[in-house]
Amino acid sequence: MYFHLVAVSDVNDGSIAFHIADKDIEKLKDSQEKLMSIAEDLKASFSFHVIQTEKPGWDSIVELDSYFKNMLIFDDEKLFIKEISNSSTITAEEIAGFLQKDVGINSNLKIQKLLYFIYSRLLILTGNKLFNEPIQAWAYGPVVPEVYSSFRWNELPSPNVLLSKLVMNKQRDVIVESIEYILKKYGDHDAFALANLTHRVGTPWSKVFKQNENQCIPDDLIIEYNKLHPDEL
Numbered sequence: 001m002y003f004h005l006v007a008v009s010d011v012n013d014g015s016i017a018f019h020i021a022d023k024d025i026e027k028l029k030d031s032q033e034k035l036m037s038i039a040e041d042l043k044a045s046f047s048f049h050v051i052q053t054e055k056p057g058w059d060s061i062v063e064l065d066s067y068f069k070n071m072l073i074f075d076d077e078k079l080f081i082k083e084i085s086n087s088s089t090i091t092a093e094e095i096a097g098f099l100q101k102d103v104g105i106n107s108n109l110k111i112q113k114l115l116y117f118i119y120s121r122l123l124i125l126t127g128n129k130l131f132n133e134p135i136q137a138w139a140y141g142p143v144v145p146e147v148y149s150s151f152r153w154n155e156l157p158s159p160n161v162l163l164s165k166l167v168m169n170k171q172r173d174v175i176v177e178s179i180e181y182i183l184k185k186y187g188d189h190d191a192f193a194l195a196n197l198t199h200r201v202g203t204p205w206s207k208v209f210k211q212n213e214n215q216c217i218p219d220d221l222i223i224e225y226n227k228l229h230p231d232e233l
Contacts, residue, residue: 003028006049007035007080008071009168011087016072018080021056035077044084044168073087088168090175092119092131092144097156098163103183106152109140113194115180116142120137120222121233126171130178134216137209141198142217182233197232 005028007018020031032048039046053060062069074080096115099105105114122130135142150156166172186194198205204221225233 002053002060004049004051004053004056004061005031006051006061006068007032007046008049009044009084014070014072016074016080016083017068018038018074018077019058021060025050031077036054038081040142041106042081042084042088042170044088044170070138083167088165088170090131090162090165092133092147093150094157094162095131095179096144096147096151097161098159098179100151100156102159103187105187106190108148109188110191110194111151112143112147113141113191113198114186115144115147116198117194117233118178118181118209120183120226121218122171122174123222124233125174125178126228128171129219130171130175136214137205137217138214139209140192141195141213142205143214145214202228 002021002023003025004019004021008015009017018035020028022028029048035046035048038044047060051061053064058068058073072083074083074118094117095118096111099111099114105111116135119130119135122128131144133144133146135144137143147152147156165177186197197203200206202225204217204225207221208215208217
């Protein structure tokens with residue numbers, strides 16, 4: 001008789017599970033305690049299942065209960081945790097989709113500027129990136145090209161994608177705070193008023209913009225500028 005420990009986590013594309021089996025149930029307890037600690041650090045939610053079957057393989061669990069049938073299975077704890085971490089990584093398009101479809105902002109230009117301010121605020125507060133897509137200096141201010149294209153072709157994701165990722169994102173609270181703060185401060189501004197704010201002398205945009213070159217705006221310029229102008233964020 002084998003005892004199986006199964007830790008299940010819901011991610012964007014379904015459920016994933018970490019699985020180990022042993023004849024001695026006591027050997028499974030250390031793994032469960034370790035995963036519970038990791039779940040707390042990640043602000044993730046796992047469901048734990050201890051199951052008995054005659055065989056050590058995963059197939060014996062699926063034969064017993066079809067609930068586990070279509071899960072992506074890991075027997076390597078590090079790869080399991082990496083998959084969970086990756087599933088909570090937020091993209092610029094997901095933030096933009098929330099701004100468009102939940103907040104109701106239907107201007108590509110305005111979404112781009114609010115996205116830049118939200119990114120900048122979180123960067124100042126934590127030193128971390130909100131998303132990995134580059135922010136470029138275009139003629140009307142900072143732009144994330146992926147968001148520009150997705151908005152243009154009506155392909156921004158549902159706000160539910162962002163909301164589901166926030167559940168397991170370690171920066172959840174500060175991300176929510178940054179979005180709410182920027183919307184309260186700048187949400188009533190029109191797109192061109194926001195663009196003008198990014199065009200002022202000394203802004204990161206003003207230091208890198210060159211016509212038709214779409215230069216990337218580096219994080220160090222954003223940090224440097226906002227140390228001198230903390231009232232803007």
